[in-house]
Amino acid sequence: MRIDLRSDTVTKPTKGMLDAMLSADVGDDVYKEDPSVNALEEKLAEMFGMDQALFFPTGSMANQTALKLHTNPGEQVICDKYAHIYNYEGGGASFNSGISCKLIDGHRGMFTAQQAEAAINPPDFYHSPLTSLIEIENTTNKGGGACWDFEELKAIRRIADKHNLGYHLDGARLWNALVAKKESPLIYGSLFDTISVCLSKGLGCPIGSVLLGNKYLMEGAIRVRKILGGGMRQVGYLAAAGLYALEHHTERLDLDHQKALEIGEVLNEMDAVKIVEPIETNIVIFELHEHIDEATFLNALTQNDIHIIGMGSNKLRMVTHLDYTDDMHDKLLQTLIQI
Numbered sequence: 001m002r003i004d005l006r007s008d009t010v011t012k013p014t015k016g017m018l019d020a021m022l023s024a025d026v027g028d029d030v031y032k033e034d035p036s037v038n039a040l041e042e043k044l045a046e047m048f049g050m051d052q053a054l055f056f057p058t059g060s061m062a063n064q065t066a067l068k069l070h071t072n073p074g075e076q077v078i079c080d081k082y083a084h085i086y087n088y089e090g091g092g093a094s095f096n097s098g099i100s101c102k103l104i105d106g107h108r109g110m111f112t113a114q115q116a117e118a119a120i121n122p123p124d125f126y127h128s129p130l131t132s133l134i135e136i137e138n139t140t141n142k143g144g145g146a147c148w149d150f151e152e153l154k155a156i157r158r159i160a161d162k163h164n165l166g167y168h169l170d171g172a173r174l175w176n177a178l179v180a181k182k183e184s185p186l187i188y189g190s191l192f193d194t195i196s197v198c199l200s201k202g203l204g205c206p207i208g209s210v211l212l213g214n215k216y217l218m219e220g221a222i223r224v225r226k227i228l229g230g231g232m233r234q235v236g237y238l239a240a241a242g243l244y245a246l247e248h249h250t251e252r253l254d255l256d257h258q259k260a261l262e263i264g265e266v267l268n269e270m271d272a273v274k275i276v277e278p279i280e281t282n283i284v285i286f287e288l289h290e291h292i293d294e295a296t297f298l299n300a301l302t303q304n305d306i307h308i309i310g311m312g313s314n315k316l317r318m319v320t321h322l323d324y325t326d327d328m329h330d331k332l333l334q335t336l337i338q339i
Contacts, residue, residue, distance in 0.1 A: 071166075136153065196211050
């Protein structure tokens with residue numbers, strides 16, 4: 001029994017999802033004639049109370065499009081030092097949009113409104129890049145699945161309005177935050193100018209993200225998507241997976257969160273483990289003591305066909321997901337106890 005906890009991106013479509021994909025009503029999406037894509041975009045726009053939505057093959061492409069819509073070359077986006085747009089999108093901010101990132105030294109990938117305001121460059125000081133956008137990520141990937149406090153997000157919105165800045169949410173794992181915090185998509189749609197949501201992580205789709213936004217920004221989104229190579233044809237087969245996931249795979253995220261907490265409890269009892277970072281959703285990040293060899297620890301798991309990620313500096317990560325069964329969970333916990 002192979003147990004793969006490297007990421008929640010390793011899932012495969014369920015039988016119900018495959019059936020929905022095979023029976024999808026499709027058309028040419030380049031002409032906006034794919035009924036399944038149109039239905040997915042309309043459903044998500046309605047869920048978040050936003051004007052428009054646009055389907056993308058990847059979350060990085062959705063985020064990169066948002067950056068392009070909000071900025072001009074030479075400008076700057078404020079984000080946390082752990083931000084996905086800075087660490088894991090191949091330098092796309094500079095390559096695609098010609099912008100730089102002003103990094104905030106936050107806590108677990110999150111920062112305060114006061115820190116955001118302090119990071120804004122004076123608009124009349126032409127020696128520094130013009131600040132044009134504030135970007136946040138919820139949940140935070142490198143921050144161990146941490147969920148932002150919504151009151152802080154509202155405070156940052158006020159800073160963005162005060163300084164006439166855009167406000168983008170990388171919501172790759174926003175579904176986890178919504179379930180964990182019992183929040184509504186509508187409150188996020190009322191706060192942000194643009195939001196990207198991923199369908200291929202917690203919701204278990206094989207591919208797909210959606211960018212949502214206000215009409216004045218989203219009018220240019222399809223052009224940017226085309227420039228980035230994102231013109232698609234009968235993509236409704238993939239959009240159907242998203243529609244199925246929204247109907248069947250959101251409420252069950254609590255199960256992933258509970259399993260992550262139980263893994264954390266076992267790790268906290270292990271002599272080899274120095275610290276387990278707070279667990280709020282489905283990501284478990286823990287650090288081994290200095291005298292424990294990371295490679296040896298990982299090998300002990302691999303020999304039991306358990307696969308996780310080493311993050312360097314004796315930090316390791318596990319991510320629970322749709323394909324991580326109760327039997328796998330029991331085997332993992334027993335294996336950890338015996339290491």
